[in-house]
Amino acid sequence: MKTDWRARNHPAWWAFLVHRISGIVLTLFLPFHFWVLGMALNEAARMDDFFAWTDRPLVKFAEAGLVILLAAHLTGGLRLMALEFLAWRGWQKDLLAVAAGLTVIAGVVFAYVV
Amino acid sequence: MVLGVCVFVHLVTIIVAMRGDLSAAAILERTQGNWLWFVFYVVFLLAVVVHAPVGMRAVLDEWLGWRGTGIDILLVILALALGIWGLRAVWGVFV
Amino acid sequence: MSDILQVRVWRGDEQGEYQAFEVPRLESQTVLDVVSHIQRHMDPTLAYRFACRVGMCGSCAMTVNGVARWTCRTHVSKVAKDGALELAPLAHLPVVRDLVTDMSEFFDKWARARGQFHPTATREDPFARVRPDSPERRNADAGIECIGCGVCYASCDVVQWRPDYLGPAALNRAWTLINDERDGARNERLRAVGDDAGCLACHTHVSCTERCPKHISPTAGIAGLKRAVMKAALRGDL
Numbered sequence: 373m374k375t376d377w378r379a380r381n382h383p384a385w386w387a388f389l390v391h392r393i394s395g396i397v398l399t400l401f402l403p404f405h406f407w408v409l410g411m412a413l414n415e416a417a418r419m420d421d422f423f424a425w426t427d428r429p430l431v432k433f434a435e436a437g438l439v440i441l442l443a444a445h446l447t448g449g450l451r452l453m454a455l456e457f458l459a460w461r462g463w464q465k466d467l468l469a470v471a472a473g474l475t476v477i478a479g480v481v482f483a484y485v486v
Numbered sequence: 487m488v489l490g491v492c493v494f495v496h497l498v499t500i501i502v503a504m505r506g507d508l509s510a511a512a513i514l515e516r517t518q519g520n521w522l523w524f525v526f527y528v529v530f531l532l533a534v535v536v537h538a539p540v541g542m543r544a545v546l547d548e549w550l551g552w553r554g555t556g557i558d559i560l561l562v563i564l565a566l567a568l569g570i571w572g573l574r575a576v577w578g579v580f581v
Numbered sequence: 582m583s584d585i586l587q588v589r590v591w592r593g594d595e596q597g598e599y600q601a602f603e604v605p606r607l608e609s610q611t612v613l614d615v616v617s618h619i620q621r622h623m624d625p626t627l628a629y630r631f632a633c634r635v636g637m638c639g640s641c642a643m644t645v646n647g648v649a650r651w652t653c654r655t656h657v658s659k660v661a662k663d664g665a666l667e668l669a670p671l672a673h674l675p676v677v678r679d680l681v682t683d684m685s686e687f688f689d690k691w692a693r694a695r696g697q698f699h700p701t702a703t704r705e706d707p708f709a710r711v712r713p714d715s716p717e718r719r720n721a722d723a724g725i726e727c728i729g730c731g732v733c734y735a736s737c738d739v740v741q742w743r744p745d746y747l748g749p750a751a752l753n754r755a756w757t758l759i760n761d762e763r764d765g766a767r768n769e770r771l772r773a774v775g776d777d778a779g780c781l782a783c784h785t786h787v788s789c790t791e792r793c794p795k796h797i798s799p800t801a802g803i804a805g806l807k808r809a810v811m812k813a814a815l816r817g818d819l
Contacts, residue, residue, distance in 0.1 A: 373595070375672045378647025379736055384787035396545060402568060409575035452785055457808060460801035464787055481542045508810075548742035 387468050391448040394441040401438060436482050443478035447471035518580060527576040535569040583664045586657065588615060590627065591669040594676045600624075605694040606664070612652035613641050615666060616680065622806035629680040636794065639728030642735070643680050644669040649735040649795040670728065671735040687731050687748070693771040694751035698758060699766035700794060709763045724757045724802050726795050733789035733799050745778040749799030752780050756802030759809055768818050775810035783807070 411419035425431070451471040455464060539561040546552040546561075586606050589599040602619050613631055620627040631641035636654040641650050645660050646667050657666065674682035702709065711718050733749035734740055740748050755774050758764050774780050783803045790798040813819050 373644070373669060373672045374592075374741055375644075375649075375736065375738065376647055379644075379649065379672070379788065379792075380738065380786075382788070382791045384785065384791070385738075388784055388786050392545065395538075395541045399542055402534065402538065402667065403571060406568075406571045406575040410571065410578045412578035413574065413581075455785055455800075456804040460798065460804060464790075548739070 383468050384464055386449040387448060387451070387471070390444050390480075391452075394448070397441055398445060400439070436479060439482040440475060440479040444475045447474045501547040520580070524576065524580045528573070531569065531572040531576055535565050535572065538568065544551075584666045586615060586661060586664055586666055588619065588668065590616075590619065590680070591676075592627075592679055594678055597676075597679075598668075606657070610657045612643070612645050612650070612655045612660065612666065612668070615657060616652065616668065616793075627680070628678040637728060639730035642671055642730040642732045644672060644735065649732040650791055654794065662723060671710060671731050673735050673737070673740045674731065675703065678791070682731075684731055687734050688729070690747045690751040691754050693773065694747045694755040694779070695766060695770035696754040696758070697766075698761065699764055699769075701763060701765035711762060717762060720760040720802075720805065721757045724797055724799070727753055727797055728795060730794065731766045732792050732794060736776055736788040736792040738786055738788065739782050739784055743778065743782055747774065747779050749783075749803065752806055753797060753799040753802040754782070756805050760804065768813065771806075771810050771813050772819055774806055775814070780806035780810060782800050 408419065408422055411422065426435070448471055451467045454467055542564075543558070543561055546557060584606050585717070586604045587603045590602060590603050591597055592600045602623055604615050604623075607614070613634065616627070616629050617631075620629065624809070629641075630644070631653060632638040634653045636651060639651070641652045642649060643648075644667075645652065645655060646665075649671055650662075652718050660666070668680060669681050670676045670682045673755075674684060674687060677683050727750060729750060731750070733753075737746075737749055741745050752774055755770055759767060759770060780803045785800055785804070787800050790800045793799065810819070
């Protein structure tokens with residue numbers, strides 16, 4: 373038999389899910405990201421058009437989402453490395469709180485600069 | 487086995503590289519002709535090109551049940567495609 | 582506290598359904614008490630497994646309201662606040678019948694993780710002197726109280742997603758032996774646990790640590806194995 377959400381309902385499992393989903397979304401975003409940057413090579417005008425297109429609330433919102441996902445993936449990864457590579461101690465939930473906090477801060481800072 | 491260790495090592499590379507990347511958006515305009523940033527982006531890109539397919543390998547294996555040599559070869563091809571495309575992008579903002 | 586517990590119990594093997602029972606609610610009642618009441622007074626064909634009833638033998642683990650637990654030391658008051666219990670066999674193991682699982686694979690994986698002690702001395706040699714406060718001894722102490730109940734194995738999603746994954750208990754066992762200075766099979770054991778089906782597959786969901794009734798952290802042991810495997814690989818020992 374299989375387990376369901378009741379067995380998974382604890383902080384570290386949700387942190388895993390955030391890490392995995394953010395990783396998948398960021399991977400899918402990469403080709404698109406490279407495509408736009410590649411425009412600089414011989415389609416600079418088109419790139420400017422694209423940047424103009426991005427200057428609207430919904431796109432900014434999506435960008436903030438990507439930044440938050442990246443920050444979540446980074447802090448989540450650092451959290452895992454701290455857990456697994458440093459001496460073990462009962463600090464899983466402290467690390468999680470720090471990772472979540474830093475992610476929120478990154479999101480707020482991004483929202484502030486755009 | 488070796489792959490397992492590589493994941494950790496490259497994870498470190500990514501995260502070290504990532505720390506600098508947080509202000510990349512602002513620096514984008516200043517990247518042209520900047521060798522330091524060029525080298526940084528290349529290193530960052532290589533780390534991503536290794537990390538992303540390795541991560542996707544676990545996702546495909548565990549959530550879709552896609553495993554085996556065929557999937558590994560496909561992921562290597564995707565990694566190379568991502569790397570070439572990414573290098574083109576880095577070159578694009580450098581020259 | 583209501584007088585009656587509404588209990589749903591899994592009947593059948595992999596295919597089956599929940600059967601409803603109404604069990605009298607008692608003071609200080611454990612989940613195992615509930616199962617025993619059903620088997621003795623309501624349906625003698627119910628299959629389940631237990632032995633010691635005091636949290637030592639590791640045979641009575643089941644899925645209680647969706648979470649793997651040792652039933653002999655789980656009080657009903659802790660898990661059935663609304664007076665309802667759902668009892669199922671442990672996850673990730675073949676169901677023999679009702680609440681009984683076939684645990685062969687679980688223990689076979691202990692063997693595959695090189696869970697056997699490999700002595701370096703004979704009975705003619707003097708006793709090994711292991712300092713109780715040495716880091717290795719402390720690491721082993723932290724994991725040595727495992728009763729083999731399978732709760733961690735049933736709670737681990739990596740076991741579900743990668744059927745060949747050795748699982749938390751087997752890796753915890755390997756970790757205690759890695760820290761046993763009398764043992765002579767360190768590198769063989771690191772080879773046995775250092776691949777995609779071993780410690781490197783662990784995603785640190787920490788479910789095993791959350792659920793272990795003995796408050797062991799297999800996650801800690803697996804993290805230790807990851808470090809040991811990496812160091813051994815860098816030294817070229819693997």
